[in-house]
Amino acid sequence: MPTPVLRSLHIRPVKSLGGVAPAEAVVEPWGLAGDHRWMVIDASSKAVTQRERPQLALVTAEPLPDGGIRLSGAGREPLTVAVPGPSHVVVSQIFSTKVEAVPAGDAADAWLSDHLGQEVRLVHMDDPAHRRPVNPKYALPGETVNFADGYPVMVTTTASLDALNDLIARGDHPDEGPLPMDRFRPTAVIDGTAPWDEDGWARIAIGEVSFRVVKPCERCVVTTTDQRTARRGKEPLRTLARHRLIDRRMVFGQLLVPEHTGTLRVGDPVGIGYR
Numbered sequence: 001m002p003t004p005v006l007r008s009l010h011i012r013p014v015k016s017l018g019g020v021a022p023a024e025a026v027v028e029p030w031g032l033a034g035d036h037r038w039m040v041i042d043a044s045s046k047a048v049t050q051r052e053r054p055q056l057a058l059v060t061a062e063p064l065p066d067g068g069i070r071l072s073g074a075g076r077e078p079l080t081v082a083v084p085g086p087s088h089v090v091v092s093q094i095f096s097t098k099v100e101a102v103p104a105g106d107a108a109d110a111w112l113s114d115h116l117g118q119e120v121r122l123v124h125m126d127d128p129a130h131r132r133p134v135n136p137k138y139a140l141p142g143e144t145v146n147f148a149d150g151y152p153v154m155v156t157t158t159a160s161l162d163a164l165n166d167l168i169a170r171g172d173h174p175d176e177g178p179l180p181m182d183r184f185r186p187t188a189v190i191d192g193t194a195p196w197d198e199d200g201w202a203r204i205a206i207g208e209v210s211f212r213v214v215k216p217c218e219r220c221v222v223t224t225t226d227q228r229t230a231r232r233g234k235e236p237l238r239t240l241a242r243h244r245l246i247d248r249r250m251v252f253g254q255l256l257v258p259e260h261t262g263t264l265r266v267g268d269p270v271g272i273g274y275r
Contacts, residue, residue: 003194004270006206007158012185013069014038014122015147016049016096018060024265027209027258030128030144031152032187034063037128038081039101039147040112041045043119047094047147050222053116054230071108074115081108084124092123092216094132094147102126134257138214143257148187151255154217155198156186163195166254167239176235182227183236183251186220190270198254199246203274207268210259216251225253 011034012019020036026033026100038061040048050056055074062070064080072078081104087101101123103109108122125131125147134143135150145152161181168177181189188206201213219240222234 001194002192004157004190004272005267006264006266006270007191008181008266009264010186011035011190012061012064013063014040014059014061015047015221016040016053016056018057018073020060020062024261024263027261028128028151029152029258029261031146031148032264034067035187036148037067037106037125038069039094039125040120040121041090041101042093042121045090045092047092048116048120050225051053051269054222054225054232055116055158057225057230058229059112059115071111074177076111076115079102079107079111081105081122084126084238088246089126090121090123097132099125099132099147118139139257140212151214152210152258153187153211153256154185154253155190155204155211155256156181156184157190157193157195157198158251159191159193159195160198160252164236164244165241166242168235171188171235171239171242173234173238176233179226179236183223183225184217185222185227186253188264191239192270193272195271199274201254203259203273205271206264207262209262209264211256212259214255214257216246216249216252217255218249219252224234 009025042048059073065082069081084102087102092099092101104122113120120127165178204211226242
């Protein structure tokens with residue numbers, strides 16, 4: 001089998017919004033530079049994601065060189081949002097974790113509130129080195145994460161997606177497949193492995209950067225959401241529930257923590273260390 005390679009990279013500056021697929025990206029301790037540094041919260045300061053509001057998929061956030069973002073989509077005029085200056089922080093909540101963040105401002109709040117039809121705010125993680133620790137059950141001392149669900153990087157493989165789509169084609173809802181990789185919202189996608197090979201990974205090196213493989217990525221209703229239309233179906237959760245249960249959880253892909261910083265480039269070779 002040929003050496004696996006990095007197929008694509010994905011940066012989504014705002015949690016649960018669309019993003020970009022650059023040819024290269026800098027790896028910081030808490031994730032790719034610019035990735036998941038912003039989050040939408042509701043009036044009670046809880047994270048608003050595609051779990052509750054699938055129409056977030058219809059908005060794209062493009063990272064800007066100065067750390068700001070450009071919101072576009074949903075038939076609305078684009079809006080440029082600058083990194084907020086020193087200001088008061090709000091205590092937001094992502095799952096059960098409280099995280100301090102800086103409000104982005106009235107213009108961004110109004111743009112997103114109008115799209116969702118409810119009062120929301122956009123907040124920015126100003127200090128990812130100190131704001132949110134990785135789950136201590138799996139973390140090493142001092143490891144932190146951005147506004148991603150729980151870990152800095154999530155990797156998937158094209159071989160496993162092909163295998164999953166084969167299972168969907170033989171299941172109860174074959175008309176819903178084949179599914180594109182964007183259903184799983186990965187940070188990095190790898191070509192050239194065997195299907196489900198990632199189940200045995202302990203460590204991988206992508207180009208000049210190595211990562212500790214923490215655990216499989218548990219999957220939720222977001223994967224049933226078409227990222228282009230925001231419509232939901234049954235797949236892939238129905239097929240994952242039948243064929244991809246690990247510790248009674250539906251899984252696809254692996255969660256990673258960087259072991260050091262560096263730059264990833266599409267086409268980089270991937271070295272794999274197994275358990």
